[in-house]
Amino acid sequence: MESSTQPGREHSASKCPRQQAGEPGPAPGRTPRSIWGSWGLQSLATVMCPKNPGTDCCGRSQRQVLPEPASSRSKHTLPSRLARVNGWSKPLNKYQAVAWATVLTLAFGMFGIFIPMLPSVWRSVAYGVTAGVLGLHAVCHLITTTVDPAEESVRQQHIYKEERPTFDRSQQERVIVDLYCALCGVTVSRSAKHCRACNKCIAGFDHHCRWLNTCIGSRNYWWFFATMCSAAAWFVVMGAIQLYVLIQYQMNPTILRMDPHYENTASDSTWLLFLPYFHLKVKTTVVGVIWLLILILIMSSLVMVGKLLVFHMYLLSKRMSTYDYLTRDRKQHSSGVTSRKKTGCFRIQISSE
Structure with a gap:
């Protein structure tokens, strides 16, 4: 978040x-x-x-x-510091590194391990759709981070x-x-x-995003919104591929071993990773652990991005910014202290009935 x-x-x-203008000047001293x-x-x-x-x-x-x-x-005197231009200005944020590491890890796992397991027809479709959505996300991500929102x-x-x-x-x-x-x-x-x-x-301040290490304002808000949409779509596509691999493994594992390089593999418990360029042989347990870790990373990222996307869709429907929403809640919190004290007994009465 x-x-x-x-x-x-x-x-x-x-x-x-x-x-x-026209007022008398300051008195001496x-x-x-x-x-x-x-x-x-x-x-x-x-x-x-x-x-x-x-x-x-x-x-x-x-x-x-x-x-x-x-x-x-x-x-x-107040401390002095240089103003930051965009998300690439120092100091960099650890959340920014986590975001890029997540994208690279998922791309490496999907393109190197699981998409090559698909049948030839679905493999081409998966490569095209996954690469297209990832490319769109990368462009929106880079523009949002690079634009100066001042x-x-x-x-x-x-x-x-x-x-x-x-x-x-x-x-x-x-x-x-x-x-x-x-x-x-x-x-x-x-x-x-x-x-x-x-x-x-x-300009048009919405919030400061730690994941992009820059402010989101009127100059880059829609690029930020497109970044969230493309990220959510990418996670959904990868989740569907992972689900397909699981179903095929349970029903007919040979469908996942249709690549010609499997002809020289005698054991059904041996899998080849990083096809077609490398032939790293691993056991089924290793593939299962990697599949589970990738799925956990996909689902956790989808939950976080999905919640943020739904929240901003709500803000757009209300024509509010994140800053407006937070300041409104703060005002309601400060003005509602007395009312909450009065309703406390009412809640106790309900729970005791």
Whole structure:
């Protein structure tokens, strides 16, 4: 499944108003928040100039955290890091390696072991269909990973060669204010969100996909959806081939040994792998173990991709993004605490009846 990196939350401009034209300048010795607003750094001003003494940027008591010396507070700066261009940018994700290893393992097992067992007619069909669906999945996968999902204003700034501040919730409560991102330093659209993992604003932000190691937004969402569809279709085709091999082995194993290279094999318990180029002889037990492992990998991958595909089909029917869905659930969770406390006794009464 996919895991999402939550972007910085927006807040209304009324909390951090910008300095309007014609207003008097700041008094000597003071730095009002209107100047921070004119620079688009409202969130940083909230951190450095809290309203109430003794509280942090979120209004929490500083007694809950270790106090910092006054000198370190004045010199503290947010960490800097390069923005990531796409899914090939470092740091790479271990889930991305797992995804590619799964694809290569399944392709190696199907094309090298089980499809050569099929009769000649079905073998050609299986090669064509499996290779076609796999090729479509590879193309969609590569495009989704390679596309830069950032906002157009962010891509025009050529920010990828310069280190920039990184969003840190302990130092910043909000990043985008009045459609202006304080970290990217550009104006963004209403659907944009700042991704903490990619360190940039994403156009039409949906979620950050660990399996592709990139953000999914309006620029690559449909390629992402096609990746899920092609992956699910590929798993279904491979599952059907595995099922056919099992049925034929139970009914008539000789159908699976029609390749001409089996003519020199005397024992029925000996199987040839990686036909027609190699003739690796193994016993039936080895083939059975490989078949079971491949089937488990196919079914587990199909379940994960299928659940994700159904979820995004639901989101499309509701015209929602993954981010909208998660934030809606979070709001319902925070507003439903009292109601759940009231319905707790009702549930107990039902269970006791």
